[in-house]
Amino acid sequence: MAKHPVPKKKAPKSQTSGRFHTYVTNVQKKLKDRIHLVPCPNCKQKHLVHHVCPNCGKYRGRQVLNMGKEIDKITKIKA
Ligand SMILES: [Zn+2]
Incomplete structure (x- = not known):
């Protein structure tokens, strides 16, 4: 028996991709906030x-x- 928590069923593709894209948008937002542009x-x-x-x-x-x-x-090339 596994001692750590194991999911009973495979997570659906939409759940996995949704989690991934939420992570990506959060990272992009963080990076965007770091860039400080001035006129x-x-x-x-x-x-x-x-x-x-x-x-x-x-x-x-x-x-x-x-x-x-x-x-x-x-x-001109000087010799
Ligand atoms: Zn300028």
């Missing part, structure tokens, strides 16, 4: 707090990423 003072786009704005490339009023500028292509 950028420069472009008003929402970005992660304490991170560089991916839209304009500024952080605390300082240009960190050069977003608009194209990378200079090497046209």
